[in-house]
């Protein structure tokens with residue numbers, strides 16, 4: 001099975017919907033020192049809040065509803081995301097729901113570790129695999145790519 005070598009310094013994508021941003025900020029504050037050892041990127045507003053409140057270096061993409069979720073999805077397909085922390089809001093419909101579903105779908109396709117709440121995010125951060133090299137299996141899509149049209 002093909003693998004991607006996720007190095008000790010991970011590329012972590014962070015995303016939170018508006019009603020979940022406070023929870024993500026509180027969570028990120030608890031893990032700030034560890035997060036700072038990785039490469040962080042985020043949808044626009046989430047990234048700005050992380051940078052302003054926690055002084056973390058974050059590559060800010062476009063705001064989610066304006067295409068930020070799709071930008072992260074594209075990076076997943078390109079193999080440049082090692083982990084996704086996505087505090088999505090289970091209690092409010094989002095105008096860009098198709099983009100959100102697409103992002104979560106691509107994370108499943110490419111076997112990306114995903115946390116959608118604090119408890120799972122805690123588990124991810126406490127994993128020894130987060131701070132060391134990790135060989136992530138990716139499915140062998142060669143026969144799918146070569147299927148007859």
Ligand SMILES: O=C(CO)COP(=O)(O)O
Pocket residue numbers: 015016017018042043044045046047062063064065068069100
């Ligand atoms: O809507 C989002 C993810 O679906 C988050 O976008 P912002 O970080 O720009 O608020």
